[in-house]
Amino acid sequence: MPLHPQAQAVVEGNTWNSVDPDEIGIDALRATMNTRLIELAGTGPEVATVAEFAVDSGTARIPIRVYRPRSPGISLPAYVYFHSGGYCVYDIDTADAQCRVIANQADCVVVSVGYRLAPEARFPAAVDDAWAALRWVASHPQDVGIDGSALAVGGESCGGTLATVCALLARDTGKPVLRGAVLSCALILMGQAQVGEKKTLATWMRDQYLRQAEDAIDWRASPMRRPDLEGLPRTCLSLGNSTAYANRPMPMPNGSMRPATGPKSPTFRG
Amino acid sequence: MIHNFTGMRAALDDADAGLALTARFLREAFAESPGTA
Numbered sequence: 001m002p003l004h005p006q007a008q009a010v011v012e013g014n015t016w017n018s019v020d021p022d023e024i025g026i027d028a029l030r031a032t033m034n035t036r037l038i039e040l041a042g043t044g045p046e047v048a049t050v051a052e053f054a055v056d057s058g059t060a061r062i063p064i065r066v067y068r069p070r071s072p073g074i075s076l077p078a079y080v081y082f083h084s085g086g087y088c089v090y091d092i093d094t095a096d097a098q099c100r101v102i103a104n105q106a107d108c109v110v111v112s113v114g115y116r117l118a119p120e121a122r123f124p125a126a127v128d129d130a131w132a133a134l135r136w137v138a139s140h141p142q143d144v145g146i147d148g149s150a151l152a153v154g155g156e157s158c159g160g161t162l163a164t165v166c167a168l169l170a171r172d173t174g175k176p177v178l179r180g181a182v183l184s185c186a187l188i189l190m191g192q193a194q195v196g197e198k199k200t201l202a203t204w205m206r207d208q209y210l211r212q213a214e215d216a217i218d219w220r221a222s223p224m225r226r227p228d229l230e231g232l233p234r235t236c237l238s239l240g241n242s243t244a245y246a247n248r249p250m251p252m253p254n255g256s257m258r259p260a261t262g263p264k265s266p267t268f269r270g
Numbered sequence: 271m272i273h274n275f276t277g278m279r280a281a282l283d284d285a286d287a288g289l290a291l292t293a294r295f296l297r298e299a300f301a302e303s304p305g306t307a
């Protein structure tokens with residue numbers, strides 16, 4: 001399926017396709033990509049309040065940003081959100097605009113998590129941070145002004161991976177109980193490094209994140225490797241129409257293979 | 271690379287449909303009692 005002309009223009013001017021991260025370094029890569037995304041995303045709509053907190057994940061204190069669509073005083077459901085960026089770039093600032101949109105449209109509190117990034121913090125640091133943030137939110141409902149019994153998780157790309165892992169951990173430990181999970185272009189099965197593979201920014205990021213090649217088969221990096229995917233909360237899976245697996249059968253949490261698009265899978269043109 | 275691009279795409283204003291889908295899903299999920307999914 002051809003890309004929308006606006007999307008094609010973004011691809012052609014996209015930093016993904018035009019930089020050698022080994023040459024420019026991680027700081028310049030982040031500066032370039034983060035700035036580019038903020039420019040594209042815009043400022044986002046107004047929300048009632050935005051508050052910052054710091055969460056202790058055991059070995060680090062990580063920032064979270066809390067968006068409320070309405071004034072304090074009413075406990076709202078909460079959506080704990082993990083941004084994209086290949087575990088190496090982007091942050092809660094680059095996710096700001098869309099968190100505002102979702103808070104307003106879903107009428108819920110959005111908690112955006114600034115998990116640690118690679119290469120400074122390698123696997124499983126991001127997982128540890130994501131899980132710590134979710135547990136903190138669940139255990140501090142009054143601080144955040146939420147209904148602690150109405151929680152959902154979600155994220156994009158690697159953020160979707162973190163959300164998937166958090167949903168599995170929540171199921172395994174029995175808490176917090178989640179009402180839903182939003183997995184947008186989630187990387188649920190990470191490929192291992194191959195001899196002679198073509199170097200891309202994606203493979204570079206993978207290699208920055210993982211401590212060793214074997215980490216790719218750890219379920220916390222590739223949650224689809226878990227044999228027991230039953231009992232997860234209701235889940236929204238969304239795919240971009242240029243993803244390699246769009247319109248192909250894809251493995252589902254119940255172990256079946258269903259088409260990525262079909263009568264029960266509404267599609268939206270990008 | 272394509273995968274990550276689409277992750278970014280979902281953050282763009284042009285992907286309003288994706289954000290609207292997320293918001294609709296969340297509203298429905300929060301409206302239901304736990305365990306009824």
